[in-house]
Amino acid sequence: MKGKSRPDLPLYVMLGPTFLWLLIFVMIPLFNVIEISFLTKNPSGGIDFRFSVESYASLFKRDFMLIMYRSFALSLQTAVLCLLIGYPFAYVIANMPRDYRKYFLLFIMLPFWINSVIRIYGWTTLLRMEGVINTLLLTLGIISKPLEMLYTDGATLLGMVYELLPFAVLPLYASIEKLDVSLLEAARDLGATKARTFLRVIFPLTMPGVFAASLQTFIPSLGLFYISEMMGGGSTMYIGNLIKNQFLSARNWPLGAALSLFLILITLILLKLYTKVGKLEDMA
Amino acid sequence: MNPEISIHNKKKIEFHPLSMLYACLVYLFLYLPIVIVIVFSFNTSKVNIKFQGFTTDWYFRMFDNSRLMESFYNTLLVAGASTVISIVIGTLCAVGLYRFEFKLKSLITNSLYIPIAIPEIVFGIALLVFFSSIHLKTGLLTLILSHVTFSMPFVAITVRSRIAGFDRSIEEAARDLGANEFRTFMRVTLPLIMPGVIAGGMLALTLSLDDVVISFFTSGPGSTTMPLYILGLVKKGVSPDVNALSTLVILGTIGIMVIAQVAQSRLEQNEGGNNSEN
Numbered sequence: 001m002k003g004k005s006r007p008d009l010p011l012y013v014m015l016g017p018t019f020l021w022l023l024i025f026v027m028i029p030l031f032n033v034i035e036i037s038f039l040t041k042n043p044s045g046g047i048d049f050r051f052s053v054e055s056y057a058s059l060f061k062r063d064f065m066l067i068m069y070r071s072f073a074l075s076l077q078t079a080v081l082c083l084l085i086g087y088p089f090a091y092v093i094a095n096m097p098r099d100y101r102k103y104f105l106l107f108i109m110l111p112f113w114i115n116s117v118i119r120i121y122g123w124t125t126l127l128r129m130e131g132v133i134n135t136l137l138l139t140l141g142i143i144s145k146p147l148e149m150l151y152t153d154g155a156t157l158l159g160m161v162y163e164l165l166p167f168a169v170l171p172l173y174a175s176i177e178k179l180d181v182s183l184l185e186a187a188r189d190l191g192a193t194k195a196r197t198f199l200r201v202i203f204p205l206t207m208p209g210v211f212a213a214s215l216q217t218f219i220p221s222l223g224l225f226y227i228s229e230m231m232g233g234g235s236t237m238y239i240g241n242l243i244k245n246q247f248l249s250a251r252n253w254p255l256g257a258a259l260s261l262f263l264i265l266i267t268l269i270l271l272k273l274y275t276k277v278g279k280l281e282d283m284a
Numbered sequence: 285m286n287p288e289i290s291i292h293n294k295k296k297i298e299f300h301p302l303s304m305l306y307a308c309l310v311y312l313f314l315y316l317p318i319v320i321v322i323v324f325s326f327n328t329s330k331v332n333i334k335f336q337g338f339t340t341d342w343y344f345r346m347f348d349n350s351r352l353m354e355s356f357y358n359t360l361l362v363a364g365a366s367t368v369i370s371i372v373i374g375t376l377c378a379v380g381l382y383r384f385e386f387k388l389k390s391l392i393t394n395s396l397y398i399p400i401a402i403p404e405i406v407f408g409i410a411l412l413v414f415f416s417s418i419h420l421k422t423g424l425l426t427l428i429l430s431h432v433t434f435s436m437p438f439v440a441i442t443v444r445s446r447i448a449g450f451d452r453s454i455e456e457a458a459r460d461l462g463a464n465e466f467r468t469f470m471r472v473t474l475p476l477i478m479p480g481v482i483a484g485g486m487l488a489l490t491l492s493l494d495d496v497v498i499s500f501f502t503s504g505p506g507s508t509t510m511p512l513y514i515l516g517l518v519k520k521g522v523s524p525d526v527n528a529l530s531t532l533v534i535l536g537t538i539g540i541m542v543i544a545q546v547a548q549s550r551l552e553q554n555e556g557g558n559n560s561e562n
Binding site (some may be wrong): 262 | 303304306307310311313314315316317318319320323324334337366372374375376379380381383384386388392394395397398399401402403404405406407409410411412413414417429430432433438440451453465490491493496497500501510511512515518519522533537538541553
C-alpha cells in the first residue's frame with residue numbers, strides 16, 4: 001500500500017459514505033413518503049397496503065383548500081414584509097464604508113445562531129396580556145386596558161418575519177453590493193432623480209436578490225409550525241400544523257404524506273421559476 | 285486601488301442620520317426578545333410574566349431541574365456527535381468531488397442540494413416515516429442520524445467552494461516525494477482546506493443547535509432537546525431557570541462563533557501571507 005497510489009480505493013473511501021448516506025437517509029425516506037401517500041389509512045391509525053389516491057382527492061376538500069390558502073397568504077405576507085424591512089436595511093449596510101459592513105452583517109447573523117425557540121419565547125414574554133409591552137403602556141397611561149397581542153394571527157406573522165428576516169437581508173445585501181456604481185453615476189449625470197434612479201436602475205438590477213430573498217422567506221415559512229403554535233396559540237391552522245397533526249395526533253399518515261408532497265411540488269415550482277431568473281448560487 | 289472608486293467611497297461615507305436610525309430600529313427588533321430572555325433570568329418571581337426583583341438564584345437552581353439539564357445534555361451530545369460525523373463525511377466528499385471524475389459525480393453533487401432545498405417539515409416527516417419503517421425507535425441515535433443528514437451537505441458544499449481555487453500540483457509533489465494517499469491527505473490537503481473545514485463545521489454545529497422542526501419528528505420521549513423542552517413548556521408557563529440556562533447558551537453560542545470567526549480570518553490571513561511570499 002505504501003508508496004504506490006491506488007486511485008480506485010480512495011474514490012470509494014471518499015465518496016462512498018456520502019453516497020450511502022444520501023441514499024439511505026434522503027432518497028429512501030422520500031420514496032417512503034411517496035409510497036405512503038398512495039396507501040390507505042386504517043381505522044386504528046396504521047396503514048393498509050392498499051393502493052388508493054384517496055389522500056390526494058381529499059386535498060381538494062374545502063377545509064384543506066382553506067388552510068392552504070391561509071398558509072400561502074401568511075407566507076406571502078411574511079415574504080413581502082421581510083422584503084420591505086430587509087431591502088432598505090441591506091441598502092444602508094451596502095452603502096457603508098467597507099470596513100464597517102463586516103460587523104453590521106455579523107450582528108444580523110448573530111441572533112440566527114441562537115435557537116429560534118428561545119428567541120420566540122422572548123417575544124411571548126413581551127407580548128403577553130400581563131407582558132412587558134402591556135405593562136409599559138399601562139404604566140405610561142397610553143392604554144387603559146391591556147392589548148391582546150399574543151395568540152393572534154398578527155403575532156404569528158410577527159414571529160415569522162422575525163425568524164426569517166436575516167434570510168432576506170443576506171441575498172439582498174449580496175446583490176446590492178454587486179451594483180456597478182458607474183451605472184448609478186451615469187443615471188445621475190443624465191439627470192435622473194433619486195427616485196427614478198432607484199426604480200429604473202437600482203431595483204431592476206437587484207432583482208436576483210429580491211427573488212432569492214422572497215424564496216428564502218416564503219418556502220421556510222410554510223413549514224414553521226412551532227411559530228404559529230407559540231405566537232398564535234395554535235388556534236389558527238396552517239399547512240405546517242396540518243401536516244404535523246397527521247403524523248402525531250390525527251394519525252393519518254397517507255394524508256400527511258400527500259400534503260408533504262404537495263409542499264415539495266410548490267417548492268420545486270418556485271425553485272424552477274427562480275432558476276429562470278437567477279442563479280442558484282445567489283441563494284447563499 | 286482605482287482612484288475613481290476611492291473618490292466614490294468618500295462620497296458614500298456620509299452617514300445619513302435617518303438611515304442609521306432605521307438600521308438601529310432593525311437591530312432593536314432583532315435583539316429585543318434576546319435581551320428580554322436574559323433580563324428575566326434575573327427575575328425573583330417564579331411566574332415569568334412581570335419583573336419583580338433582581339436575583340441570581342436561578343443560575344444555581346437550574347441544576348435541580350433534572351429534565352431541563354437532561355435536555356441540555358442531549359442538545360450538546362447530538363450537536364457534538366453530528367458535527368464530527370458531518371465534518372468527516374462532508375470533507376471526504378468535497379475532496380473526492382474535487383479529485384475525481386466519475387459517472388455519478390453530477391448525481392452526487394446535485395443530491396447534496398436536496399436536503400437543503402426541500403422544506404424542513406417534509407424532511408422531518410420523511411425521516412420519521414423511514415425510521416418507523418425499519419423499526420428504529422426514535423431517540424438520541426435517530427436525532428444524530430437526522431442532524432448529520434441536514435448538516436453534512438453544508439459541510440461538503442462549504443469545503444468544496446474552498447478547494448475550488450487550490451493548486452493541485454502541491455498534492456502531486458507530496459506524492460512524488462513518497463507520501464502515500466493518507467499521508468498526503470493529512471499533511472498537505474487537510475491543512476490547505478482547514479479554513480473551509482472550520483467554516484463548514486461551525487455551520488453544522490449551528491444548524492444542529494438551531495434545529496427545531498426536524499428534531500421534533502425524530503426525537504423520542506427520553507431524548508428531548510432543549511428547544512423542544514421549551515416548546516413543550518411555553519403554553520403552560522416557563523420558569524426562570526429555563527431563562528438562566530438559555531442565557532448561558534446565548535452567551536456560549538456568541539462566544540464560540542466569535543472565536544471561530546477570528547480563528548478563520550487568522551487562518552485566511554496566514555495563507556494570504558504565504559501566498560504573497562511565493
